[in-house]
Amino acid sequence: MKKNLLIVEDHELTRFGLKTTFEDVEYVETIYEASNAEDAIEIFKNNKIDIVIMDLGLPNMNGIEATQTIHSLNDEAKIIILTSHNDEKEVLNSLKAGANAYCSKEINLQRLVQVVQSVSEGAAWFDPSIAHIVLQATANTATEDKESNFKEYDLTAREAQILKLMTEGYSNMEIAQHLVISVNTTKAHVASILQKLEVDDRLQAAIKALKYKIV
């Protein structure tokens, strides 16, 4: 199935190059263009866009915010970041915002066409210059004890709910208000949680919950 493409890029020269490149690509149906984030979002709202090629160095609203907005409008659309700077923070933030791929502007056009196609099919792709950042970030996502999820500790639904609130730093009183129960009830649940997790206090419980992703 053919795809509609939106190119978001402030430099006319680059935009023209991209457009010309993708005009000749058989899987591309219509190409839309925007030179700033606001226009891009407008166009995205009013048309069925499958793929967005997003420049990060935009005036006013930056590309990351635009990515976030577009992603929240339709998370089916694939967003490919195209940029010349490859700062770790920027890479991770754009992925957090909903990007599906990250390309350096040094990429050769043939490769870019391949990337866009595979990303449009759902793949994720990362440029050599920043691949290590992504690989490292995923590697840091501890999974070793993934088995120790909350079923292991046999928390009840209510307890899990309260543990969640604990990991967000709420006091017993706040939890009670939040769930519209008495502080005493909260304390009873907390006591039960502490027992089940085999810890001494709420701090340890919260740490354990975060560490092993119990909540």
Add this chain to the structure above:
Amino acid sequence: MKKNLLIVEDHELTRFGLKTTFEDVEYVETIYEASNAEDAIEIFKNNKIDIVIMDLGLPNMNGIEATQTIHSLNDEAKIIILTSHNDEKEVLNSLKAGANAYCSKEINLQRLVQVVQSVSEGAAWFDPSIAHIVLQATANTATEDKESNFKEYDLTAREAQILKLMTEGYSNMEIAQHLVISVNTTKAHVASILQKLEVDDRLQAAIKALKYKIV
């Protein structure tokens, strides 16, 4: 520059298919083959291998362990995981082990050739069936306030040390014993930490510290 390829795959049929495919690819120099992890590691040790295509469903030692071993022998070599199952745990663990790409066996050969080439140049690629796992994992690596590392909050060395112990769930008394100071001193430091982090209690301090990797 041409690359040497090692194919690790226990099914002869698949191995043969892969070999035949890559024999015709211009960027490939020599193709090595292994049907199990032990052989693969032997071959990897004795030859200059640039790219490894690794099946995960191997007998005896599994593909993830093999990936780890190979990665530790030479982290310049690119490892492409090829598998039919796409369990989240397996995906993340193989990346942790040092994989650079993750392909489903359903991939078409032309695409695989493209992937292998771009990965050999340093890119990272993830199959549509598992891309969301990787994207989510990276998104979870909190970076929003990457600036807010412990220098931002101007913690003293002692305070940072105590905050670290807090994130490990120690009580004031335990921290005091650990650092051979009085509980009163510990409390003084904790009070200062809470102020600097702008939080209400040690739980919130620990959560913030963990979340923003202050310690």
Add this chain to the structure above:
DNA sequence: TTTTTCATCATACAATTGATTTATTTACCA
């Protein structure tokens, strides 16, 4: 139907924590 589990609440007490204030010693810097 009986038993068990869960969620709820209470009271009382002990322990810990956090806030506040004050003060001493050390170290470094201008």
Add this chain to the structure above:
DNA sequence: TGGTAAATAAATCAATTGTATGATGAAAAA
């Protein structure tokens, strides 16, 4: 050499947290 920041410590008090124990009603399981 005087000033500043850091680490140390103590005392006190209020608030929060955790422990222990018991009780009730509803729902689920045996």
